[in-house]
Amino acid sequence: MNDMWTAQRLSARRLTELLGSWRGDGHGYLELAESVALLVRDGRVVPGTTLPAERPLSEALGVSRTTVAAAYHRLRETGVVVSRRGSGTVVRGATATRDMAWAEVNGGIDFASACPQPWSGLPELNARAMSERPDVFQLTGYDTLGLPDLRAALAERYTARGLPTSPEQIMVTLGAQHAIFLIARTLLRRGDRSLIESPSYPHAREALAATGALVAELPVGAGDDGGYDAASTLEIAERTSPKLAYLIPDHHNPTGLSMPDGLKSSLITVLAGQGAHLIADETTAELALGEPRSTTPFAAFAEHEHHQDAILTIGSMGKTVWGGLRVGWIRAAPDLITRLEAARRVGDLGTGTWQQVLALLALEQYDSILAERTRELTARHRLLVSRVAAELPEWTLSDAIGGVCVWADIGARASSRLSRVAAAHGLQLPPGPRFGSPGTFERFVRLPFSASEATISEGVARLGEAWRSGGEATGASTFARAVI
Structure with a gap:
């Protein structure tokens, strides 16, 4: 719908x-x-x-x-x-003014955002870029494909992770959301069928729907163990026969789950075999919990080489380095990259050159950045789980193995009401239906563990107060920024 x-x-x-x-x-x-x-x-x-x-x-x-x-x-x-x-x-x-006033009055505890704090090494990275790359200021700055050395570095990283890639298969974008919208408006037309996981990242659903396409849903967390129901997933994919499918195969937003390897292969075979294109959003794929570990790209699970050409893989530095570093990328077949570049020129004239230089230097130490993120997020996930257990013991959290959030079953169809009451307690919390179609997921809310430990503790405390108040949200403003 x-x-x-x-x-x-x-x-x-x-x-x-x-x-x-x-x-x-x-x-x-x-x-x-x-x-x-x-x-x-x-x-x-x-x-x-x-x-x-x-x-x-x-x-x-x-x-x-x-x-x-x-x-x-x-x-x-x-x-x-x-x-x-x-x-x-x-x-x-x-309005932005009203949003700012809400945060000022209520203390601004933000559980709508699931984005880690800026990486601590950004000032040094910027200073190094100024010292080492003054040559970029001689370029025109209009760049719809991406700096050649950045495209090469991204291709090398995919190759090292198990997916052989050439620079011609890379386009640098203005972040992941820009990539999703660009792909959707290039490949979908009004009345086409598309497919998205449910729950899923809200703005991806909006990008599909904005083209006029019909949006069908692929349940996540519907298995007996709260994971993936492989048989149901494949049956829905085959029955829907979409033109474009959007998936978050690893460290899924909002559940933190990862699709089993066998299901990845089977799902690619079914969808690509029908002629569909697949978006694999890997924005959080390399954000692991526990120990740092490499994640094999989704496209590498294609059993037939020509099926890889149907997959468009999206990455970004928004979650790993800094949300303000608006650099993302698309890995796709060269002919698709050509189509996307032609479509892109209608809406923008390329990714900022200086941001690309910062991204290139960040890639040189990406593994150490990811290791630092793993330590931070693991500690914050552990804190969130313990605080929810203490404040809201009747709630059940998804078994996240990575990413930046968990999916909480609150045990009652009260998510929208809780979101409204939480605002009265100074907490911005998107309701469960925000992550699916209208009326769904009233038993669920998304809880991020990307903020500071102090913010997580205070946020869960306010959430507990809102839940126990049973509530009246009298006079509370509910204006906040978009879900990310």
Whole structure:
């Protein structure tokens, strides 16, 4: 189902689906207003969208028209919507100022972000780049493929990890999200079938849906042991027969699980055998828990060499080095790289040259950077697990083996309500449905372990308070930044 909304009139039925389990024990109109604001914050209802009229929405929700009218009044007061004569109630959206005010008032504990803190060696790396690479300032700076030496270094790293690669198979992008969107708009057309894991990274789903493609789902964590159900996965893939599939095979976001090697091979055979292209998002594939270890790229599991040409592998330095280093890459067959470059010129003119120089130097010590990340993330994961066990013993966490987050089963269909109440306790927490289609995953929330240990401890403490309060989120603002 396509849940990426362009500006339009939203039906009462559709808004009811998006709202999910919004009711609590508090004031109904405030809970409804905060729940709608949550959808706006998360991007599931975009600015310019006209909300349903009061009467049909009250009938769809099973509440009084007075409740809906009061909720809309609250949304107008907080600046989320504006009423226009002849146009109805139209979404304005959250502003950066309002986001900053929320963080300032509430202390800014952010569980919406699953991105590690900047790598400690960045200042030295920048100084070294200034000293060693002044030549780059003689270049034009317009570069839609990537610096040749960076493309070569990335190809060498893939080769060393077990996937022979040439520089012609690499394009440097403006991070992983840019790569996902570029691939989607190049390979998909309106009405095409696409496939994504569920739960999954929300902005990947949005990139697929934004093309007008139909989005089918491949369950993750549906096995008897909370892992992968291989038979079901392959059956769904074969039945869907998508044109493009998006997968996070290793250290999956949000579960932290990794697909078994045999399933990787079988899934490639099924999808590529049908003529599909596969995006393998490996943004967090090299972020292990426990001991540093090498992860074999997904494309290396193709049993037939020509099936490798159907796989587009995405990487990024956003999670490993710094979110502000907007350097990602695509590894694909040379003819696909050519298609992607032609499509790219419509939207941007290349990746920043200086950022590419920093990325090249970071690659020279990438293994040591990853080892440092493994130590940090392992300690923080251990802390998160212990704090959740103490504060929320009835919750069950996924058995993550890598990445930056876990998937928590909270034992009740209360995720959206918890997200709203958490805001009243100064905690930004995206609800479970943000990671799937509307109405799904109300029993789950994503918990990151990428922040500092002090932030994790305080965040779980506030989460415990929100859960136990059972709650009323009276007057809390729910504006926050996007899920990453």
